[in-house]
Amino acid sequence: MKVYPVDPPVPAPRLATVRPGADEAAALEQTWSDPPGLLGWLASINHKSIGRRFIVTAFGFFVAGGLLAALMRLQLARPQNTLIGPDFYNQLFTMHGTTMMFLFAVPVMQAVSVYLVPLMLGTRSIAFPRLNAYAYWVYLLGGLMLYIAFLLNTGADAGWFAYPPLSGPEYSPGKRVDFWAQMITFTELSALVEAIVLITTVFKLRAPGMTLNRIPLFVWAMLVTAFMVLFAMPSVMLASTALILDRLVGTHFYNPAENGDALLWQHLFWFFGHPEVYLIFVPGLGFISAIIPTFARRPIFGYSAMVLSLIATAFLAFGLWVHHMFATNLPELGKSFFTAVSMMIAIPTAVQIFCWIATLATGRLNFKTPLLFVLAFFFILLMGGLTGIMLASVPLDLQLHDTYFVVAHLHYVLIGGAVFPLFGVIYYWFPKFTGRLMSERLGRWNFWLFFIGFNVAFFPMHWLGLKGMPRRVYTYPADQGWDAMNLVATLGAVTIAISVLLFIINVWRSVRHGAPAGDNPWGASTLEWATTSPPPAANFVQLPVVHGREPLWEAWPNPRFVTGLALNQREMLTTTVLDALPDHRVVFPVPTLWPFVGAVATTVLFVGSIFTPWAVVWGSIPVAAALTAWFWPKRNETRGHLALEKQP
Amino acid sequence: MTSLLTHAIAPALLLQAASAAAAQRTQDALIAAGPQAAHIIDLWRLTLAICTIVFVAVFAAFAIAVRRAPPSGPQTPPDMRSANVPEPTLAWRVRAAVAVSAVLLLVLIIASVLTDRALARLPLDDALHIELTAHQWWWEARYDDPDPSRLFTTANELHLPVGRPVVITLRSDDVIHSFWVPSLAGKKDLIPGRTSTLQLRADKAGEFRGQCAEFCGLQHAWMALPVTVEPADAYAAWADRQRSNATEPTDDDARRGKAVFLGSTCPMCHAIQGTDATARRAPDLTHIGSRPMLAAGALANGRKQLAEWIADPQRFKPGVNMPSHALAADDLAALATYLERLK
Numbered sequence: 009m010k011v012y013p014v015d016p017p018v019p020a021p022r023l024a025t026v027r028p029g030a031d032e033a034a035a036l037e038q039t040w041s042d043p044p045g046l047l048g049w050l051a052s053i054n055h056k057s058i059g060r061r062f063i064v065t066a067f068g069f070f071v072a073g074g075l076l077a078a079l080m081r082l083q084l085a086r087p088q089n090t091l092i093g094p095d096f097y098n099q100l101f102t103m104h105g106t107t108m109m110f111l112f113a114v115p116v117m118q119a120v121s122v123y124l125v126p127l128m129l130g131t132r133s134i135a136f137p138r139l140n141a142y143a144y145w146v147y148l149l150g151g152l153m154l155y156i157a158f159l160l161n162t163g164a165d166a167g168w169f170a171y172p173p174l175s176g177p178e179y180s181p182g183k184r185v186d187f188w189a190q191m192i193t194f195t196e197l198s199a200l201v202e203a204i205v206l207i208t209t210v211f212k213l214r215a216p217g218m219t220l221n222r223i224p225l226f227v228w229a230m231l232v233t234a235f236m237v238l239f240a241m242p243s244v245m246l247a248s249t250a251l252i253l254d255r256l257v258g259t260h261f262y263n264p265a266e267n268g269d270a271l272l273w274q275h276l277f278w279f280f281g282h283p284e285v286y287l288i289f290v291p292g293l294g295f296i297s298a299i300i301p302t303f304a305r306r307p308i309f310g311y312s313a314m315v316l317s318l319i320a321t322a323f324l325a326f327g328l329w330v331h332h333m334f335a336t337n338l339p340e341l342g343k344s345f346f347t348a349v350s351m352m353i354a355i356p357t358a359v360q361i362f363c364w365i366a367t368l369a370t371g372r373l374n375f376k377t378p379l380l381f382v383l384a385f386f387f388i389l390l391m392g393g394l395t396g397i398m399l400a401s402v403p404l405d406l407q408l409h410d411t412y413f414v415v416a417h418l419h420y421v422l423i424g425g426a427v428f429p430l431f432g433v434i435y436y437w438f439p440k441f442t443g444r445l446m447s448e449r450l451g452r453w454n455f456w457l458f459f460i461g462f463n464v465a466f467f468p469m470h471w472l473g474l475k476g477m478p479r480r481v482y483t484y485p486a487d488q489g490w491d492a493m494n495l496v497a498t499l500g501a502v503t504i505a506i507s508v509l510l511f512i513i514n515v516w517r518s519v520r521h522g523a524p525a526g527d528n529p530w531g532a533s534t535l536e537w538a539t540t541s542p543p544p545a546a547n548f549v550q551l552p553v554v555h556g557r558e559p560l561w562e563a564w565p566n567p568r569f570v571t572g573l574a575l576n577q578r579e580m581l582t583t584t585v586l587d588a589l590p591d592h593r594v595v596f597p598v599p600t601l602w603p604f605v606g607a608v609a610t611t612v613l614f615v616g617s618i619f620t621p622w623a624v625v626w627g628s629i630p631v632a633a634a635l636t637a638w639f640w641p642k643r644n645e646t647r648g649h650l651a652l653e654k655q656p
Numbered sequence: 657m658t659s660l661l662t663h664a665i666a667p668a669l670l671l672q673a674a675s676a677a678a679a680q681r682t683q684d685a686l687i688a689a690g691p692q693a694a695h696i697i698d699l700w701r702l703t704l705a706i707c708t709i710v711f712v713a714v715f716a717a718f719a720i721a722v723r724r725a726p727p728s729g730p731q732t733p734p735d736m737r738s739a740n741v742p743e744p745t746l747a748w749r750v751r752a753a754v755a756v757s758a759v760l761l762l763v764l765i766i767a768s769v770l771t772d773r774a775l776a777r778l779p780l781d782d783a784l785h786i787e788l789t790a791h792q793w794w795w796e797a798r799y800d801d802p803d804p805s806r807l808f809t810t811a812n813e814l815h816l817p818v819g820r821p822v823v824i825t826l827r828s829d830d831v832i833h834s835f836w837v838p839s840l841a842g843k844k845d846l847i848p849g850r851t852s853t854l855q856l857r858a859d860k861a862g863e864f865r866g867q868c869a870e871f872c873g874l875q876h877a878w879m880a881l882p883v884t885v886e887p888a889d890a891y892a893a894w895a896d897r898q899r900s901n902a903t904e905p906t907d908d909d910a911r912r913g914k915a916v917f918l919g920s921t922c923p924m925c926h927a928i929q930g931t932d933a934t935a936r937r938a939p940d941l942t943h944i945g946s947r948p949m950l951a952a953g954a955l956a957n958g959r960k961q962l963a964e965w966i967a968d969p970q971r972f973k974p975g976v977n978m979p980s981h982a983l984a985a986d987d988l989a990a991l992a993t994y995l996e997r998l999k
Contacts, residue, residue, distance in 0.1 A: 093974050094874045167871050173848055174831040174873055179792075264849020270832060271847060305728045306735040309746055335834055335845045335870075337852035340776060344769050351761045358757045361714065362750040369721035370746065371735070372728035386718045394707040397761070401768035403696045403775060404703060406842020407685040410834060410869040476683035476838045478869045481877035485953070487680045488865075531730035561734040 033549040035575040040132065040545035043599055051599040053141045054545060055134035059123025060441065062144050066116035069151055073107035074508060076100045081465075081501040084494050087486035097482035098165040099184075103158055105168030106188065109284060110195045111151045113426060114237075117291035118202040120433060121230040123441070125206060127536035127543060128224050130215030130552045130559075132580055133596050135208035138603045138638065143201040145607030150194020153615055157187040164188030167480065169281065170251065172262035172273050177255045186255055186618045192248040193614055196241045203237035206230055213580065214588045215535065216570060217554035222588075224534050224557075225314055229294025232318045236283050236290070236325065244280035247273055257621060271336060278329035285418075286325040288426045290318060293360055295429035296382050299436050300364055302532040303379040304371025307558050310363040317356035324353040334405045343402045350400030354393060361386070376530070377451030381432030384459050388424025392417055395470065410480075413473025419466045431458070431511065438515070439529045443541040444522030450514040457507035465500025468493035533558035551581065554588070574652050595649050602638035609634045681865035681882055685838040689860040689885060692775055692841040699771040706760055717753075775842075778855045783821040786814070790826075790833035790846040790868065793875035793976065794939050794952045799895065808898040811939030812952045814866075814883045817891035821857045831873060837866030837883050845870055858885040867953070874975030880953025901930025902942045902998050913994025916987045925978075928998070938978065945998040951976065963992035 042052040052058065080100050083092040092100070122144075126134045134140050157163060164184050166175035175185045210231045214223065223231075250261040251273065260266035262273050301308045308314060330338065330346040364386075373379065395417040398404050408414060431454070438446045477490050484490055528537035537560060539548050551570040556562040570590075573579045578596035583589060609630035616623025688694040785800035798809045814837075816822055826835055828846040836843035841856040868879035886894070905911045914931070917923070923933035929942040944950075947957055954973045955961045964971075967988060969978040983991065 094877065095975065098874065171832055171871070174871070179831050179873060264847075268849075270849055303728075304725070305732050307738055309738065309743065310750060313750075335843050336847060337845070337850055340772065344772060347768050348765050351765055354761060355754065355758055359750070359754055362753045365714075365718050365721050366743075366746045366750055368718070368725060370738075370743070371725055372732055373722065373725045374728045374730060374732070383718075383722065387715065390711055390714055394711055397707060397764060398700075398703050401699065401703065401764065401771075403699055403768060403771040403842060406844075407693075407696050407700075407838060409843060410836075410871075411685075474685050476685060476865075476867070478836070478867055478876075480871040483877050485880075488683055529730060531732070531734070533734065556739065558734070558736070558739070561736055562739065 032575055033544070036546040036549060037544055039576055039578060042545070047601065048599070050604045051601045053137040053597070053599045053603070055122050055126050055137060055140060056543065056545075056547075058137075058141050058144050059119055062119030062122055062147070063116065065144075065148055065151070066112050066119050069107050069111040070116070071508065071512075072155065073104050073112055074505065076104040076107070078501055078505055080104065081498040083482065084484070085498040086495065087488075087491050088483050092482065094482045095165070098167075098480075099158065099163035101480055102164045102167050102170075102188070103154075106154070106164060106191065107151075108422075109168055109288075110191065111147075111154070113288040113422065114195070114199055114284070115147055116430065117230070117233060117288065117426075118199065118206070120295075120430075120437075121206055121227075121233075121291070122202070124437065124536060125209055125227055125230055126213065127440075127539065127547055128227055128534050129209065129213055129218060130535040130538075130548065130554065131209070131213040132546045132548070132551070133213075133578070134205055135213055136205050138597050138600065139201055140205045142603035142607050143198045143205065145604050146194055146201075146610055147198035149607055149611040150191055150198065150614070153194070153611065154187055154191045157183070162187060164191075169277060170273075171270070171277075172251060172254070173264070173270055175251060176262055177258075178263075180255075183618060186252060189248045189252040189255070190614050190618055192244060194611075196245050196248075197610070199237050200241050203234040203241075206234040207238075210234075211585045212582045212591070214583050215552050215554045216581070216583055216588055216590050218583075218588045220586055220588075221312070221315075222554060222557045225297035225308060225311065225318075226294040226534075228315050228318055229290050229297070232322045233287055233290045233294075236287055236322050239326065240280045240283035240287065243276050244284075247276035247280070250276075256618070271333075274333050274336065275329070278332045279326070282329045282332065283322075283325045285421065286321060288422055290321060292385075292426040292429040293318065293321075293357075295433045296364060296385060297360075298534070299378050299382045299429075299432055300367055301371075301558075302436075302530050303374045303376060303382075304367050305374065305531075306367065306371045307533070307561070308363065309366040309370070310359075311557065313359055314363055317359045320356040321353060324349060324356070328353060328400075331400055331405065334402050335409050340402075347400050347402050351397055354397055357393060361390070374530070376435075377446070377448055377455060378432040378436035378530075380452070380455045381428045381435065384428045384455070385424055388420055388428060388459075388462065392420030392422075392424050396421060408473055410478055411473035412469040412477045412479060415479055416466045416469035416473065419462075419469075423462060423466075428458075431455075434511075434515075436530065437536075438518065438522075439525030440536055440541050440543070442519055442522070443525055444518050445525050445529060446518040446522060447514050450510055450517075454507050454510045454514060457503055457510065461500045461503025461505075461507055463500070465497050465504060468496050468500075472497075528560065533561040535559055577648055577652055579652065593652075595652065598645065600638065602634055606631065606634035606638060681863045682839050683837075683865040683867065687839050689839045689862055689864060690841065690856055690858045691778060692856045693839055695771050695774045696842060699767055702767055703764060706764060710757070710760060778821060778857060780821045780823060780855060783823045783855075784817065785823050785825070787825045787827065788814075788835060788846070790828045790830075790835070790872075790879075792830050792873050793868070793879040793973070795879070795881050796829075796939065799898070806899060808895070809940050810898055810943065810947075812881065812949065813947050814881060815891055815894045816858045816883060816885045817888045818861050818885055819857065819859055820888070821855060824854045824856070826852045826854060832870050833868045833872045833879070834870035835866065835881075836869040837864055837881065839864045840866075840883070843869045858883075861885050861887060863948075865953075875952075875954075875973050878952055878954040878973050880949065882948045882953070884948070897946070897999075898943055902928045904930075905994055905997065909990050910994045910997055912987070913990035913992070916983065916991045917994060920981065920983065921979075941995060941998060943998055945996045959992045959996040962995050963988050966991060 042048055042054050042057055083089050162184050166180050166185050173179055210227055253259040254261050260268040262268045262270055264270055297308055328346055328350040331350045334343055399408055435446055435451055472490055472493050525541045527540055553567050570581055580594050580596050582591045584591050613623055613627030613631055616627050688697050787798040789796040794812055796811050797814055801807050826844055826846040828848045833846045834843045840858055844852055844854040862885050864883040866881035866883055905914050925935050925938035927934045927940045950957050950961055950965055951973050966981050968980045969976050
């Protein structure tokens with residue numbers, strides 16, 4: 009076994025073989041805990057507190073978006089229904105799409121990784137913990153802004169894709185679309201910040217010995233996702249900024265009457281929008297790769313192929329945005345190239361599906377609720393992937409585009425590829441989050457109702473689309489043969505709602521009365537299961553050293569632990585990017601209110617700018633003040649750091 | 657209670673009755689009435705067959721894997737053999753499955769490109785040229801002719817001759833719309849500032865329905881386009897009628913209706929050829945009485961519906977750009993009579 013070289017003149021850290029004592033655990037707990045009280049809660053920067061809030065908030069938006077969908081299904085239950093008028097309906101479907109894409113699906117993936125990635129990497133904290141807290145507050149406040157506007161009848165109503173000129177100043181007067189465009193600003197800020205935080209964490213804070221080809225596939229998926237965010241989000245930022253400038257200060261980026269171009273938006277939006285689908289789907293792949301080995305009792309088959317598939321998916325995802333624009337007047341030959349890329353992206357997914365089947369086939373299966381949710385993926389996502397191949401073909405797309413077929417397809421992909429695995433994730437890591445197991449009985453009811461309700465709700469929509477029903481209509485005529493399938497779809501939606509209610513009940517009861525979980529209730533192999541449930545504030549009393557891909561399933565030779573890091577300071581060990589050799593020590597920041605204050609100041613600036621351009625000028629002063637205070641060095645902290653340098 | 661019930665339900669019933677009165681028109685991507693839609697259906701069948709086979713094969717592999725695998729629990733010691741020993745059989749199977757997938761995808765790509773080519777090669781000799789402009793939320797169709805005096809304009813309907821190719825030039829007056837008559841061809845967007853064209857041919861006579869397929873605002877749902885495909889002579893007769901000016905009223909009631917039309921706000925937006933009303937903000941009404949539907953599919957056509965629509969369009973199509981008109985009851989009736997007779 010390789011012994012990790014430690015530069016002798018630097019006395020710490022050391023890779024040791026002994027466990028630290030109980031007094032060390034207590035000291036660590038004190039150093040890494042969040043401060044008490046309400047102010048302490050607002051000042052919290054521990055990645056687990058932020059991650060928990062992030063997950064709960066994103067799930068709150070999921071429920072809100074789901075209720076909007078339920079209202080839509082009630083309206084569509086019968087033809088020419090007068091329950092909901094077009095104005096409210098258009099707000100409903102815009103808010104539903106916006107909530108699910110921007111406020112639920114992407115943030116919840118980042119939320120889960122904020123909690124889990126540092127634990128899986130065997131480190132004490134996420135990188136840039138204050139920035140991480142700031143990202144959460146910005147996300148929360150941006151989401152609240154959108155919903156407060158919605159409750160004041162200023163809900164966005166131009167679709168989650170907001171095509172100009174419909175979303176432009178002439179055809180969407182008022183503030184509705186401004187709130188939508190500004191929500192993009194909030195989400196992209198939060199997502200970009202989280203991407204930087206996660207990439208830095210994965211690259212620099214891994215446990216010694218966790219080389220790049222040993223990091224869990226879940227972490228690989230999150231890393232790939234974070235890089236995709238870095239490249240996709242600037243495109244939508246450009247698009248939404250140009251839109252809000254068109255609307256607020258009279259530029260003409262998208263106004264064809266002034267030499268602008270209505271299609272420019274579609275290129276920019278889908279250059280982001282298609283990778284966005286993979287921002288949601290790639291973490292789902294990571295979830296599955298984390299859950300299957302545990303319940304199949306063997307390592308994943310084809311680790312390298314899986315990693316390369318994830319990366320290939322990320323690259324290809326940027327090359328197929330035009331398949332959302334086949335019905336526009338782009339050159340026909342060019343469209344065929346996008347057909348080819350759109351179909352090619354099925355190959356890396358196929359590689360992963362076959363590797364999972366190989367893993368399942370040679371494993372021994374422990375059929376618990378998390379595995380059920382993951383196995384549903386094989387039915388639902390397979391179907392969604394195959395309808396995706398249909399939509400990739402230019403001629404077929406010309407018939408299916410903007411019909412209910414696409415509604416069916418996208419829900420099969422996103423719910424099958426992300427939401428089912430996500431429910432699996434909650435059942436799987438709930439014991440780690442809370443120290444208690446969720447009820448298996450309720451879990452099975454939750455799963456089967458969701459699975460059946462989902463298929464009842466969305467399968468008929470394929471047929472509806474082929475039968476000519478377009479999307480985004482608030483009602484439809486009675487004589488087209490669409491009535492029965494719409495009613496069935498509504499019944500399916502009600503079943504899903506009941507299932508989600510059971511899930512909430514299960515979480516509610518299990519937090520209080522669930523069976524105690526222990527450290528590793530599923531017998532899993534990754535490092536987060538090596539610590540207590542829930543983990544202590546510092547994650548690990550003793551930081552582990554890693555010797556293989558499945559640390560808890562393999563022999564654990566010496567050296568086993570990192571010691572020598574300060575207990576009274578938030579001292580961390582960074583490691584090298586490729587080989588995770590100990591690199592150097594850094595002292596991490598302590599909790600502070602400034603990220604919260606900074607996020608509030610940012611919110612004031614963003615929301616104010618909807619009403620007056622002067623908000624950008626005056627609003628930047630409190631933002632600058634908050635950021636300055638955030639980074640202002642404190643004398644006692646500096647003294648502590650210096651002391652550490654002299655007496656490690 | 658009863659009156660409440662009547663008030664709440666009557667409009668809904670009325671709408672139901674209005675739509676039931678309309679003949680059922682085909683709006684179905686799987687029922688082709690021309691070569692373009694038929695090519696796509698052929699591709700659809702091939703794609704569906706391949707995808708079904710793949711689905712069944714992969715799901716069967718998955719189901720067999722899951723059924724065959726022995727049970728375990730959290731205490732079952734993990735099988736770590738694969739960490740040190742390669743699994744060549746498994747690797748070979750996975751590679752074979754990926755290779756087969758890639759080949760099938762290639763087949764689908766080729767089929768898609770060939771279909772695309774077939775769609776682009778529709779013979780266009782002696783084509784009928786139509787310029788279709790989309791508005792929030794109605795369609796304006798101008799039938800082109802080399803002889804400018806034979807041009808004519810209609811709204812919210814298309815008539816096409818059987819067997820003759822049609823080139824439709826697509827424009828938008830406001831936001832992005834999409835032209836889609838699934839039984840005839842795939843859809844094509846109408847984008848402001850850009851002009852696109854669509855070629856199609858209808859080979860079967862019949863009544864079809866198209867609908868705007870790109871979300872275009874409040875009344876996206878009621879932006880339908882009835883399409884009548886008829887034999888060449890019936891089409892020629894219809895076109896000739898469209899070229900003529902509006903029918904002059906023959907009785908007092910209709911004459912009064914015309915006076916109401918010209919004396920109120922109607923001519924500020926609508927045109928009736930042969931009268932002083934020439935505005936183009938809203939559908940041309942020269943032959944409105946001959947059209948199958950009113951308000952882009954929101955109501956069946958008829959005297960009663962015309963009167964109700966004019967009195968309160970927002971009731972049937974909330975958000976429509978046409979304002980309500982508080983006309984005296986007999987004026988309204990006369991106006992409806994006049995319009996109904998504009999065959």
